[in-house]
Amino acid sequence: MEPKNIEQLLKNAKFKHLSEETLVSYRDSQLDELGLALADAHLELCVICEQRLDFLKEEAEALQSYEVTEEDRVSIREIVRKLEPQTKATDYIQTEIQRLRSHIENLLVAWITPFSQPVRRGASHGDVIWRYQSKDGLLRAWAVLEQKSASLIVHFSSPELAWEGARIRFRLGPFSKEVTLQREEDSGVAARIEIPARQRARNMADISIEVV
Numbered sequence: 001m002e003p004k005n006i007e008q009l010l011k012n013a014k015f016k017h018l019s020e021e022t023l024v025s026y027r028d029s030q031l032d033e034l035g036l037a038l039a040d041a042h043l044e045l046c047v048i049c050e051q052r053l054d055f056l057k058e059e060a061e062a063l064q065s066y067e068v069t070e071e072d073r074v075s076i077r078e079i080v081r082k083l084e085p086q087t088k089a090t091d092y093i094q095t096e097i098q099r100l101r102s103h104i105e106n107l108l109v110a111w112i113t114p115f116s117q118p119v120r121r122g123a124s125h126g127d128v129i130w131r132y133q134s135k136d137g138l139l140r141a142w143a144v145l146e147q148k149s150a151s152l153i154v155h156f157s158s159p160e161l162a163w164e165g166a167r168i169r170f171r172l173g174p175f176s177k178e179v180t181l182q183r184e185e186d187s188g189v190a191a192r193i194e195i196p197a198r199q200r201a202r203n204m205a206d207i208s209i210e211v212v
Helices: 003-013 020-027 033-043 047-065 070-115
Strands: 128-133 140-145 152-158 167-172 175-180 189-195 207-211
Touching: 020 033, 020 047, 033 047, 070 128, 070 207, 152 167, 167 189, 175 189
Parallel strands: none
Antiparallel strands: 128 140, 140 152, 152 189, 167 175, 167 207
């Protein structure tokens, strides 16, 4: 590096505070020759960084001299013990959400396949126009064309209580709504979505269902 460039770096170093990383490297004698010169140039004029360096030195000395007592070990084990159930609970919830998502993906295929075909005629109000049940029986769904209001009502049902509280975002054409799977006594969980007649999709295959 040219002498003029080094001189400019030294001037700049006098006015810019040193980073925590630089101070730690200075304390541990890990700076190269140029880095050391820049740090020295700044520390000669900056009381703030000098105090920060003193603090880092005291901190390192305290850590070196500190001995972990049996009381410390007991406290650490207690903290870990309290954290473990939370971690396991989080992992369990994520696993159940993934299971539900997998079932919803299969449900979507079962919905889109028939509704991608030419419109079927003959369905009257009050009819179940679509029905689904997973192979393992953990997810059932059906759609009913309401007799009085001509609304389309989609039902979800499952005996899997672990899915209680799961949020489902349902979209069919322009209609969109979020519902929660709620417990029905001890028989399982269920949710119900009512799509008003004026918002019913012309293209029934234009659907998306997400677990959120």
